[in-house]
Amino acid sequence: MRKNYFCCADCNNSAVFCVIIFSQYNNSMTPEQTANPNPAQEPDFKYLVDEFADLKVMRYRIPGWDTLTLRQKEYLYCLGEAAKYGRDIIFDQNFKYNLLVRKTLEAILKTYSGDRQCADFQDFVVYAKRVFFSNGIHHHYGEGKFLPDVPKEYFANLIDNSDVSQLLDGKSVAEFKEFVLPIIFDKDLYPMRRSSEQGSDNVTGSSVNFYQGVSQAEAEAYYAQFYNPDDDKPLSYGLNSRLVKADGKLSEEVYRIGGMYGNALSKIVFWLRKANAAAENSTQRHYTDLLIKYYSTGDLHVWDEYNIAWVEDNTSFIDFVNGFIETYTDPLGIKATWEAVVDYKDREATRRTNLISSNAQWFEDHSPVDPRFKKKECKGVSAKAIIVTTLAGDCFPTPPIGINLPNADWIRKEHGSKSVTITNLIDAYNKAAKESPNSVLKEFAYTQDEVDLCKTYGDLTDVLHTDLHECLGHGSGQLLPTTNPNALKEYASTLEEARADLFGLYYLADQKLIDLGILPDDQAFKAEYSGFIRNGLMTQLTRIELGDKVTESHMQDRKLIAQWCFEQGRTDNVIGRVSKDGKTYFVINDYQKLRTLFGRLLAEIQRIKSEGDYAAGKAMVETYGVKIDLDLHKEVLERYKALNLKPYGGFLNPEIVPVEQSGKVVDYRVEYPTDFLQQHLLYGEKYSTLGIEN
Ligand SMILES: [Zn+2]
Numbered sequence: 001m002r003k004n005y006f007c008c009a010d011c012n013n014s015a016v017f018c019v020i021i022f023s024q025y026n027n028s029m030t031p032e033q034t035a036n037p038n039p040a041q042e043p044d045f046k047y048l049v050d051e052f053a054d055l056k057v058m059r060y061r062i063p064g065w066d067t068l069t070l071r072q073k074e075y076l077y078c079l080g081e082a083a084k085y086g087r088d089i090i091f092d093q094n095f096k097y098n099l100l101v102r103k104t105l106e107a108i109l110k111t112y113s114g115d116r117q118c119a120d121f122q123d124f125v126v127y128a129k130r131v132f133f134s135n136g137i138h139h140h141y142g143e144g145k146f147l148p149d150v151p152k153e154y155f156a157n158l159i160d161n162s163d164v165s166q167l168l169d170g171k172s173v174a175e176f177k178e179f180v181l182p183i184i185f186d187k188d189l190y191p192m193r194r195s196s197e198q199g200s201d202n203v204t205g206s207s208v209n210f211y212q213g214v215s216q217a218e219a220e221a222y223y224a225q226f227y228n229p230d231d232d233k234p235l236s237y238g239l240n241s242r243l244v245k246a247d248g249k250l251s252e253e254v255y256r257i258g259g260m261y262g263n264a265l266s267k268i269v270f271w272l273r274k275a276n277a278a279a280e281n282s283t284q285r286h287y288t289d290l291l292i293k294y295y296s297t298g299d300l301h302v303w304d305e306y307n308i309a310w311v312e313d314n315t316s317f318i319d320f321v322n323g324f325i326e327t328y329t330d331p332l333g334i335k336a337t338w339e340a341v342v343d344y345k346d347r348e349a350t351r352r353t354n355l356i357s358s359n360a361q362w363f364e365d366h367s368p369v370d371p372r373f374k375k376k377e378c379k380g381v382s383a384k385a386i387i388v389t390t391l392a393g394d395c396f397p398t399p400p401i402g403i404n405l406p407n408a409d410w411i412r413k414e415h416g417s418k419s420v421t422i423t424n425l426i427d428a429y430n431k432a433a434k435e436s437p438n439s440v441l442k443e444f445a446y447t448q449d450e451v452d453l454c455k456t457y458g459d460l461t462d463v464l465h466t467d468l469h470e471c472l473g474h475g476s477g478q479l480l481p482t483t484n485p486n487a488l489k490e491y492a493s494t495l496e497e498a499r500a501d502l503f504g505l506y507y508l509a510d511q512k513l514i515d516l517g518i519l520p521d522d523q524a525f526k527a528e529y530s531g532f533i534r535n536g537l538m539t540q541l542t543r544i545e546l547g548d549k550v551t552e553s554h555m556q557d558r559k560l561i562a563q564w565c566f567e568q569g570r571t572d573n574v575i576g577r578v579s580k581d582g583k584t585y586f587v588i589n590d591y592q593k594l595r596t597l598f599g600r601l602l603a604e605i606q607r608i609k610s611e612g613d614y615a616a617g618k619a620m621v622e623t624y625g626v627k628i629d630l631d632l633h634k635e636v637l638e639r640y641k642a643l644n645l646k647p648y649g650g651f652l653n654p655e656i657v658p659v660e661q662s663g664k665v666v667d668y669r670v671e672y673p674t675d676f677l678q679q680h681l682l683y684g685e686k687y688s689t690l691g692i693e694n
Contacts, residue, residue, distance in 0.1 A: 144191065401425050
């Protein structure tokens with residue numbers, strides 16, 4: 001996986017993988033906020049703007065926009081236009097008739113003269129939104145084709161009463177309907193975007209537009225000819241083309257100006273050139289020129305040259321991804337979908353992690369573990385975080401929350417890779433989850449106080465816990481000189497995650513974080529404490545099938561910590577288990593005593609690690625981290641199901657709008673649209689570059 005996708009959008013569930021997660025601007029501590037009142041910071045800003053089918057649509061903010069210079073804004077604007085002009089490519093790559101269907105939907109939405117209030121029309125609108133959301137007629141995640149919830153006859157009637165003249169291409173309206181309706185309504189026609197069925201031809205079984213008239217065996221044989229085990233710098237053969245069989249001969253139609261998708265690529269290049277005029281430095285201009293050369297020629301040598309120049313730029317403030325990059329949608333994993341992301345460095349998150357890691361020794365010296373197990377010289381790590389300003393192609397509207405590129409293994413080995421997390425998207429996921437009328441937080445928190453704590457401080461303490469976990473926790477402590485580093489065997493990763501989590505939990509309640517200006521007051525940590533216990537004992541169980549045990553190491557770690565503290569604090573009633581209206585809740589009665597328990601457990605797990613005490617480690621994980629109370633699990637699953645939450649989330653892009661004065665651009669303003677359908681109709685008008693069939 002080169003991308004980290006957001007799995008579970010609720011308080012304290014975000015660190016599903018051991019990825020580095022940040023967010024920012026969610027507290028009152030940043031001076032820019034008062035100095036630069038920004039519409040993006042309005043307290044009534046709504047993150048969740050639409051829900052339909054199994055999807056929810058959110059907005060993300062661009063924090064700090066007003067602190068940028070005019071030139072930086074111009075650069076980001078041009079890169080954003082270069083991103084949006086690639087929109088048609090992803091529709092066409094996903095399926096050769098996606099543009100035909102999309103343009104039909106657009107024509108109906110814009111020109112249909114009949115009743116738009118009736119239930120059927122509303123159902124049609126839902127279908128249209130699903131097509132926009134998935135960049136085509138197949139589910140963006142599940143791969144299967146979804147059908148409109150209206151009768152075919154009704155859809156035909158919509159076409160009859162709309163202006164589809166632009167789409168007929170010499171056909172009569174009747175012939176047009178005969179062609180397009182089965183594509184939309186016949187569930188056996190083009191059923192899967194990417195087929196991955198064992199033992200069948202997944203190239204002919206997939207609807208993706210990467211192969212034409214070619215079988216899986218033919219495609220595999222074609223690309224096998226380029227494989228050379230002695231080549232230590234192999235090109236990404238086949239990455240940017242469609243493989244076509246005509247007159248019994250195989251050939252590649254390369255994505256380039258003058259070739260396949262040429263019209264879209266010309267527009268992208270036009271805006272990349274404009275962007276170059278506003279670039280920050282010659283490094284950016286250099287790799288952008290290489291990208292332009294690559295789009296002009298389709299030459300994969302140039303693609304590698306571009307990636308090397310790009311990955312070696314670690315100093316620029318603004319960055320972007322624009323290209324045929326990820327190969328998940330191709331059943332053979334050869335051909336890449338087009339995507340784009342425009343971003344800049346998250347200064348606030350970087351400031352925070354720098355502050356934490358520069359104090360690493362203080363944290364180590366003051367931790368509650370035995371001095372023999374402490375590092376004498378401790379160095380924290382700082383992490384990289386970005387803010388996105390425009391998403392496009394395969395990253396829109398469903399983006400990753402982290403990016404790790406380039407993909408070519410030999411470039412990664414010789415030149416490194418860029419690994420970043422996207423803080424403003426993570427923040428939007430968190431905030432939107434709390435806006436939902438049915439939230440996991442509301443369902444599982446016992447009191448309104450807990451809900452309020454989490455709403456006030458939860459985003460900040462959640463990322464801060466992750467910062468402490470990543471920047472300090474994993475790097476803290478040392479083994480005794482005689483200890484075998486592999487002594488904990490199959491329990492090592494769970495205990496390691498627990499150790500890092502406990503290090504963070506212990507320090508979240510420390511005055512030091514307030515003194516450093518990272519936490520605003522001595523109440524904030526309670527949000528993370530209550531969220532952590534709730535998640536460890538209940539909400540994370542929603543991801544486990546009834547009857548199964550906890551197996552994933554991060555989940556075991558959280559279960560272990562919460563369960564151990566619950567049981568060890570029983571006599572003092574540190575964490576209470578209460579029941580109300582037949583529902584179970586866990587409530588923290590004494591936060592300071594809970595902190596002491598976290599410290600005790602940290603000391604013990606550090607001892608287990610430092611001494612390599614396998615038996616104690618095993619007992620710890622098996623007793624507290626694995627088994628689930630069946631009745632409680634059943635209850636949790638039922639309560640979660642009743643919330644009816646949308647499993648998939650996507651975004652609207654903010655619009656970056658030039659502000660002109662006497663014919664000159666004097667500023668770029670950020671607007672935050674709220675209408676998903678409207679944004680896609682506008683994009684369809686403005687950024688349409690390709691014909692119906694390509
Ligand atoms: Zn970790």
